[in-house]
Amino acid sequence: MSDNFYKVQDKKYLMFNAKGFVEKSLEEIKSIVRDNKVVSACSGGVDSTTVTALVHKAIGQNLLAVFIDDGLRREGEPEFVVNILKSLGINTRFVDAKKEFLDTLKGKTDAEDKRKAFRDKFYKTLGRVLKEEGIKYLAQGTIAADIKETVQGIKTQHNVLEQIGIDPETYGYNIIEPLKELYKPEVRMVARELELPKEISERMPFPGPALSIRVLGEVTSEKIDILKKATKIVEEETKGIEAFQRFAVLHSDKATGIKQGKRLYGNIITVRVVKSRDAITAKAMEIPYEMLNKISKKITEEIPSVVRCLYDITDKPPATIEFE
């Protein structure tokens, strides 16, 4: 993704002063937290990594970054995130919760039920970690779009406790959300100001509940494995294109196909590549058919159960970027 992808001709973002924002935030964080310890749950996304780095800059070794491995991350992602955090000199704890997340998602097919189950398990896991560590402060990467969409009732963001009527006190911690008035392009400007590696500052957005909402219907470990492979192919094959998000979705519906001359009632993968500045609206990208053909061939050849690839041609609105 090129450096100036977000250097758009937009007054609002050009007027944003990332340096001033960082200075002001460091003061605020210090004045709220004082000499207490803080946990920051870092998924490796732009938002949570930026807030983690910001709090780290404010309070140094008093910050503990926590990476919860929910088993729903892209291939190689857990190692990537932990390495980045270590390279930034941030205290990091890795929590293996793969089995617990799969268990909690079992049998759930409705999009909102899945998001809620994920969020619940996420906060329970995080609450356990906070208790074990004896830490009462939690930093979160909530941004303006999360709040806006939660208020409008479009989706339940797992990191906007207050908006969805959950009292942070019931989980036993205090929330710090320094990015909550920023939009995505501004968060990236802050990430650049903090000199985070490009792999983070220019990273495409990734949903809180991770791959669980890209497996339509019930989530199983087999389905997650299929989706990981498809995701990797989509990311690799479209890397020459400047997109806001590029990903694969595994349907619960099946379709007929032919593999090795025999009928196979197999899986369907949808490819989604969108342009967007702030995730509030998005445009389905008109990527070349040559590229689509290559993706379709690779996915159906390399993943035995997949017989069909679709390309999402819907803008947001009326669709959302993600499927669930």
Add this chain to the structure above:
Amino acid sequence: MSDNFYKVQDKKYLMFNAKGFVEKSLEEIKSIVRDNKVVSACSGGVDSTTVTALVHKAIGQNLLAVFIDDGLRREGEPEFVVNILKSLGINTRFVDAKKEFLDTLKGKTDAEDKRKAFRDKFYKTLGRVLKEEGIKYLAQGTIAADIKETVQGIKTQHNVLEQIGIDPETYGYNIIEPLKELYKPEVRMVARELELPKEISERMPFPGPALSIRVLGEVTSEKIDILKKATKIVEEETKGIEAFQRFAVLHSDKATGIKQGKRLYGNIITVRVVKSRDAITAKAMEIPYEMLNKISKKITEEIPSVVRCLYDITDKPPATIEFE
């Protein structure tokens, strides 16, 4: 569709002598049927209408065409077919079996179960008509591709009784299948030779079980209504393109979207447009994005429950043309 769409540079089809085929078939049909009456179940597709016209040419008023309205046809289709048959001077009986077909499909979600349920209901309905009419001969539009694919186990064709091990005798009738050695381009040449209207001879193929296999998962009348609207939009918007088939599919999976500023967990429609000569292989067409955008907009605007449109980018193989 242009006149010479099937006048491909293919020796096999260029060597086919439609005039000779018709002459030979008329003789054969007369010698088999003699002065018995024959029923031809005519769906309005190229195959069944061609065989109906062929048998009519052979035995005239001894043929009774039967149109079974299964409630799964495209918008305006039952009226269209009955009018064509009447205009050709063919005795026609219209059978309203809409409720029976919906009932038999109720609760069935597997592709093959649905095809079997459809086929069973189709033959039971046809058997009842034959009994009521006291007719023992049945003409069918089976073509070579049906037999080839049934033998390979790719799908169960509802009009290839013997291949799938159903003894025609258990249904109580004798089968006449004059087209069973022809491929689609040859059937069209026969249709032209018989001077059928272009709306028939150049008509795109339509599956035996009709829209039931384009509603993924369980079929309901509400879903059929949604699919009929989407189908009409796809057909209208792509009519400038020379395609072998163009259609819409309604998924059972749902996806999130936004309508009138509110979250809607709504329906997904896939658009499929393929090039093919004989249905044995097919190529997903690279139709212009401008057209895809217009289709996506129309479908999501005109059908309240639909929030997302996908375009099928898979060739056959590894996909089939239809989804079930």
